[in-house]
Amino acid sequence: MSVDRYHQYFVISWDQLHRDVRSLCQQLVERDFEGIAAVTRGGLIPAALIARELNVRLIDTVCIKSYEHMDQGGLQVLKGIDHDGARWLLVDDLVDTGRTARAVRDMLPRAHFVTVYAKPEGRPLVDQYLVEVPQDTWIQFPWDMGITYVEPLVDQLRSQQE
Ligand SMILES: O=P(O)(O)OC[C@H]1O[C@H](OP(=O)(O)OP(=O)(O)O)[C@H](O)[C@@H]1O
Numbered sequence: 001m002s003v004d005r006y007h008q009y010f011v012i013s014w015d016q017l018h019r020d021v022r023s024l025c026q027q028l029v030e031r032d033f034e035g036i037a038a039v040t041r042g043g044l045i046p047a048a049l050i051a052r053e054l055n056v057r058l059i060d061t062v063c064i065k066s067y068e069h070m071d072q073g074g075l076q077v078l079k080g081i082d083h084d085g086a087r088w089l090l091v092d093d094l095v096d097t098g099r100t101a102r103a104v105r106d107m108l109p110r111a112h113f114v115t116v117y118a119k120p121e122g123r124p125l126v127d128q129y130l131v132e133v134p135q136d137t138w139i140q141f142p143w144d145m146g147i148t149y150v151e152p153l154v155d156q157l158r159s160q161q162e
């Protein structure tokens with residue numbers, strides 16, 4: 001891992017992500033949202049799944065660039081939204097240090113802000129989340145992974161011995 005503060009991985013499959021988002025929706029289904037704002041890019045897929053469960057058709061984006069893989073750089077807002085978020089659901093995949101969350105909260109102070117995963121530092125900045133993940137853990141999302149061939153153990157052992 002390239003950054004000192006991450007010491008383990010939490011790997012999430014497409015199936016797990018879908019189940020987690022559906023569980024989060026159980027806590028949102030009785031609320032009435034005018035629209036959903038996704039924090040790009042990580043919030044886009046959870047936002048699409050939530051929109052389907054809650055039957056919301058009005059979707060907007062807040063476009064932010066912050067991390068280059070595990071390295072957090074300066075936060076750049078590429079596109080905002082011109083209202084305060086009243087009766088809107090704001091969605092991101094995760095909150096980690098909370099820097100991104102703080103920026104989007106300032107832009108949409110009245111939105112109901114949810115993430116699927118939350119680490120302790122950023123957790124107080126969201127209204128709701130589903131799964132808590134330790135601060136030293138890097139969450140590996142399915143869109144950043146691929147299925148690859150794994151050598152049988154006997155062959156791995158043989159090549160180590162050669
Ligand atoms: O709480 P923080 O420390 O600010 O980190 C959380 C943010 O980091 C990731 O986005 P990233 O900047 O990697 O961009 P992406 O969504 O385009 O992948 C994630 O999707 C959150 O938006």
Ligand SMILES: Nc1nc2[nH]cnc2c(=O)[nH]1
Binds near residue numbers: 094138140
């Ligand atoms: N994929 C991913 N992006 C992040 N951005 C900030 N923290 C994380 C994390 O744990 N996983």
Ligand SMILES: [Mg+2]
Binds near residue numbers: 040041100
């Ligand atoms: Mg993001």
